Amino acid sequence: MNRPSFLRGVASAAIVAALLSPASSFAAKGDHDPAPKRAWSFDGPLGHFDLASVQRGYAVYAQVCSNCHGMEHVYFGDLRGMGLNDHQAEAVAESHTVPDGVEGKTRPATLDDAFPTPPVARGLTPGAVIPPDQSRLAVVYPGGPDRIYALLTGYGPPPAGVTEAKDTFYNRFALGRTIAMPPPLHDGSVVYADGTQATLDQEAQDVTTFLAWVAQPHLDERRRVGVRVTLYLLFLGCLLFILKRRVWSNVH
Amino acid sequence: MTTAPSDHDTDCSVDHPAGPLGWVDTRLPVVGVFKREYVRFPMPRSLNLLWTVGAMLTVALTLMLLSGLALALHYTPSAADAFASIEEIERRVPGGWLLRSMHMTGASLFVGALYLHLFRGLYYGSYKAPRALLWLIGMTLFAMVLVTAFAGYVLPWGQMSYWGADVAGKAIAAVPGVGPLLERMFLGGDHPGDGTLHRLFVLHFTLAFAVLGVVGLHIAVLHVSGPGTPSGRPPAGPSETLPFHPYFTAKDGLALVVFALAFAAVMFFLPSLIVEPANYRPANPMRTPPNIEPEWYLLPFYGVLQSVPSKLGGLLASVGSILVLFAAPWLDTSPVRSARERPVYRAGMAALVVSFILLGMAGARHVQGVWLYVGQAATLYYFVHFLALMPLVSHREIAAAKRAP
Numbered sequence: 054m055n056r057p058s059f060l061r062g063v064a065s066a067a068i069v070a071a072l073l074s075p076a077s078s079f080a081a082k083g084d085h086d087p088a089p090k091r092a093w094s095f096d097g098p099l100g101h102f103d104l105a106s107v108q109r110g111y112a113v114y115a116q117v118c119s120n121c122h123g124m125e126h127v128y129f130g131d132l133r134g135m136g137l138n139d140h141q142a143e144a145v146a147e148s149h150t151v152p153d154g155v156e157g158k159t160r161p162a163t164l165d166d167a168f169p170t171p172p173v174a175r176g177l178t179p180g181a182v183i184p185p186d187q188s189r190l191a192v193v194y195p196g197g198p199d200r201i202y203a204l205l206t207g208y209g210p211p212p213a214g215v216t217e218a219k220d221t222f223y224n225r226f227a228l229g230r231t232i233a234m235p236p237p238l239h240d241g242s243v244v245y246a247d248g249t250q251a252t253l254d255q256e257a258q259d260v261t262t263f264l265a266w267v268a269q270p271h272l273d274e275r276r277r278v279g280v281r282v283t284l285y286l287l288f289l290g291c292l293l294f295i296l297k298r299r300v301w302s303n304v305h
Numbered sequence: 306m307t308t309a310p311s312d313h314d315t316d317c318s319v320d321h322p323a324g325p326l327g328w329v330d331t332r333l334p335v336v337g338v339f340k341r342e343y344v345r346f347p348m349p350r351s352l353n354l355l356w357t358v359g360a361m362l363t364v365a366l367t368l369m370l371l372s373g374l375a376l377a378l379h380y381t382p383s384a385a386d387a388f389a390s391i392e393e394i395e396r397r398v399p400g401g402w403l404l405r406s407m408h409m410t411g412a413s414l415f416v417g418a419l420y421l422h423l424f425r426g427l428y429y430g431s432y433k434a435p436r437a438l439l440w441l442i443g444m445t446l447f448a449m450v451l452v453t454a455f456a457g458y459v460l461p462w463g464q465m466s467y468w469g470a471d472v473a474g475k476a477i478a479a480v481p482g483v484g485p486l487l488e489r490m491f492l493g494g495d496h497p498g499d500g501t502l503h504r505l506f507v508l509h510f511t512l513a514f515a516v517l518g519v520v521g522l523h524i525a526v527l528h529v530s531g532p533g534t535p536s537g538r539p540p541a542g543p544s545e546t547l548p549f550h551p552y553f554t555a556k557d558g559l560a561l562v563v564f565a566l567a568f569a570a571v572m573f574f575l576p577s578l579i580v581e582p583a584n585y586r587p588a589n590p591m592r593t594p595p596n597i598e599p600e601w602y603l604l605p606f607y608g609v610l611q612s613v614p615s616k617l618g619g620l621l622a623s624v625g626s627i628l629v630l631f632a633a634p635w636l637d638t639s640p641v642r643s644a645r646e647r648p649v650y651r652a653g654m655a656a657l658v659v660s661f662i663l664l665g666m667a668g669a670r671h672v673q674g675v676w677l678y679v680g681q682a683a684t685l686y687y688f689v690h691f692l693a694l695m696p697l698v699s700h701r702e703i704a705a706a707k708r709a710p
Contacts, residue, residue, distance in 0.1 A: 098574035126392035188392065189585040268585075271395075271402040278403070279573020286569060290562040297555040304350060304547065 086225040088196050088203035095265055099280075101273045102266050104136045109245050110263025111135065113256050115145075116243045118187065121234075123170030126188040127267055130164035134270045135263075139164075182233040191261070191268040198265045200226055205257040208236040342528055347546035348553050349534045355425040356532060357560030358418050364561055365415040365568075366520060370513060372408040380460065382506035384499045387462035388587040410572040412454055413579040416602040418564070419450060427633070428654055430537055430642030435530045437634040442523045444631045449516050451603065451627075456509040458600055462502065463584030468597045470497040470505070476623075479616035496590060537642030598669055605661050608668030609687070612680035622684060629691045636691055639699035640706060647702070653694045660686045 094103035111132070114124075129146035133139065146162040151169050153160040162169070176183050191198050203226040211223035217231060224232045238256045245251050266272075321327045322336055330336040379398050381390040394401035423443075426432055432440035455473065459466045474497065478488040493500015531539075540546045547553070571578055579601075583594055599607050606623050613619040629636075644651040660683035667680030 126389065126396065128397065131396055192582050193586050275402065275406070275573055275576075279569060282569045282573065283566065286562055286566050290559070290566065293555065293559040293562050297559045300551045300555040304552070 084228055085230055086203075086207075088200035088226055091199050091202060093198055093265065094262065095272060099276060101276065102135075103262060105247065106259045106262040107135045107266045108137075108263075109247065109249060109255075110259035110261070110266070112245060113238070113243050113260040114187075114263055117237050118260065119168065119171065121171055121173050121184045122187045123174035123184075124168040124187045124267065125170050126186075127168050128164065129162055129166055129168070131267075131270060135266060184234065187264060187267070189268045191265040196226075198261050201264060202257050202261045204232070205238055205260070206253060344548065344550045346528070346549040347531065347540075347543070348549050349532060349540045350545055350547045350552075351534050351536060351540075352532065352553075353535050354560065355421065355429075357557050358422045358425065360557040360561055361418050361564040362415065362422060363520065364564075365411055365418060366517065369408065369411045369415060370517060372404050372411065373510075373513060375404050376408055377510065380506075382460065382502045384462065384497075384502060384588070387460065387502055391461045406572050406576060410568060410576070410579060412457060413600070413602065414564075414568055414571065416450065416454060419447060420602070423447060423630075424658065427657075428644045428651075429533055429535060430637070430644070431533045432633045433637070433640075433642050434634070436527075436533065439523065439526045439530070440634055441631060442519060442526055444627075446516060446519050446523060447630070448627055449512055449519065451606075453509055453512040453516060454600065455603065456505040456512070458584075459497075459505045460502065460509065461584060462588045464586040464588060464592075464594050465581050465584040465597070465599075467497050467588035467590065468594055469599055470501050472597055474501075476610065476616070476620050479620045481617065497588075533642065535643060535645065537646065596671070598671075601665065601669075604665040604668035606664075606668075608664035608666075608672065608680050609684050611668060611672045612664075612677065612684045622688075626684075626687055629688065633691065633695070637695040637699050639702040641702050647698065649701075650694070650698050653690050653698070656686055657690045660684075660690075 094100060094106065129142055129149070132142045132145055137145070142164055146164055146166065149162040149166075149169055150159040151162045151166050152158070170186075172178060173181050174184050174186065191201060194201060196203075204224060207224045207226040208222060209225070211217055215223065215230075217223050221231045221233050222235060223230060238253050238260070240253050241251050242253075242256055243251050249255060321330050326336060376394065379390060379394045379401065381387055391405070394405055396402075398404075426440065426443065455469070459470045470492070474488045474492045477491050478484040480487055489495070491501070491504070492498070493504055534540065581600070583596075586594075598604065606626060609626050610619040610623040613622045639647070641647055644654050663679050663683040664687070667676040667683065670676045672680040
């Protein structure tokens with residue numbers, strides 16, 4: 054009958070509608086420069102994290118970011134997911150102190166403790182802008198990892214005629230091109246244990262990879278399981294296709 | 306197609322297996338019913354692929370119930386702890402990320418398949434006699450599923466959860482007179498909070514299992530009249546039917562694997578299609594997100610809600626757009642069932658699908674600018690289709706049938 058023409062009508066109408074749609078999502082385009090697209094190890098449906106970069110990124114996080122930002126949903130035990138063994142993760146945990154009881158006492162952290170949230174992230178510093186929690190930052194930050202990288206490397210002198218308010222910094226990738234966070238990374242901000250040269254680009258690249266990993270720590274496993282499940286289903290589908298053909302072979 | 310009492314007697318008295326199963330079967334005819342309603346159940350051989358969606362829905366519902374039960378073991382329904390308990394599930398509960406993505410993907414694909422099922426019903430006239438009750442039960446299921454899905458979306462207590470509950474509360478408050486009281490009952494307070502979460506958790510759970518029960522009813526009623534056909538004409542005799550097993554077991558099985566492949570593709574490789582990143586920000590009553598929007602499957606109704614320039618009018622139109630579906634058997638009284646044989650109605654169905662998609666797009670764009678007019682035109686057509694086109698086409702077809710010898 055006329056079913057193909059019906060479907061074609063629906064499809065073409067949907068395409069026309071999509072073409073007519075105003076680019077409302079780009080309404081805020083003028084508020085910051087668009088972040089350039091970068092190639093990440095975890096990009097695409099089959100990408101996977103460069104764990105060496107994730108570990109270096111943790112070093113940047115621990116030595117720089119965690120002074121102000123919290124990561125309240127991540128436990129020290131979760132660091133095993135980026136390739137640390139129990140002893141290494143315990144050693145990392147023990148280098149942090151967490152409150153113990155109510156009398157202001159502290160103790161070394163264990164694998165079952167969450168990353169401590171610094172006072173400024175808890176809103177305990179009067180007048181300071183509260184830095185956002187970084188547990189899921191790479192997922193929730195508009196622009197994702199590309200924009201985080203661009204932001205970390207995008208500080209510079211404001212163009213002529215623009216004066217920054219007190220305690221804010223010019224950054225062409227920040228919303229409104231101004232941000233309260235001082236430039237966090239410089240060449241040599243951290244010392245990498247694996248001997249990698251700690252340039253600004255390298256640090257930004259690594260810490261962004263770490264933030265992407267911590268936002269979706271099971272991404273690699275998800276894709277690995279997905280490949281197996283898909284292969285299994287394809288095989289099963291072939292068998293069922295043959296079965297269906299055979300069962301229906303006497304029906305005309 | 307109704308089963309005569311004598312068939313029933315024969316089935317139960319002749320087919321008893323030996324042994325303990327036979328002992329049970331004489332007292333509760335499980336084996337007889339299994340053979341009569343599944344193995345030998347006559348199915349029209351002309352059914353096309355759209356008739357396999359029912360099996361997909363059954364399997365998806367089972368998956369939702371099982372994964373939901375497992376998730377509920379780790380979830381805390383309180384404003385203080387809900388978000389953290391979801392983080393715990395995703396980060397540290399063994400296999401928790403898998404369970405949760407299964408449940409989230411399942412919700413989207415379940416409602417997606419439900420829309421396909423609903424389309425098939427409208428296109429091939431499955432709502433007409435003798436299947437009007439089947440249609441009513443199906444529409445009840447549809448409404449129950451939408452409410453369950455909405456309640457489930459609030460539970461993670463992210464930004465979209467919180468502000469979604471807020472918008473729903475304000476929509477309820479638009480009911481004249483009792484509105485504010487209803488809103489308080491829904492929210493359990495002045496604004497979304499612990500009370501809302503407790504309510505919606507219980508609602509989500511209860512409705513999910515109620516859906517299972519009503520699905521049983523849906524299938525039982527289906528087995529009284531049997532499925533419809535793409536041509537709209539019932540099978541002329543046994544030569545046009547095939548026993549369910551093995552023919553439709555094999556066909557539905559193949560369709561299920563194809564559905565599972567689509568499921569796996571979304572869940573493992575393209576989760577961004579169904580995951581709303583904003584809901585990974587914890588609920589913050591002090592900060593309204595710039596774009597509050599529901600899951601994609603509620604967007605068309607959200608589009609209707611926003612297209613009508615009055616709060617109460619929007620609520621009435623939005624609820625009405627679901628209620629009008631219930632009335633389809635009485636709006637379309639033509640004896641011709643399938644749209645294949647009804648050119649005007651078929652064109653109307655195409656326009657209905659287009660308006661529904663446009664409504665969803667308008668809903669996602671908050672009916673701003675030109676989308677206000679698109680949304681309004683689509684809303685108008687949606688109701689014209691049911692309230693004018695269906696009765697008029699029926700009227701013409703009935704008159705033509707009378708003129709014909």
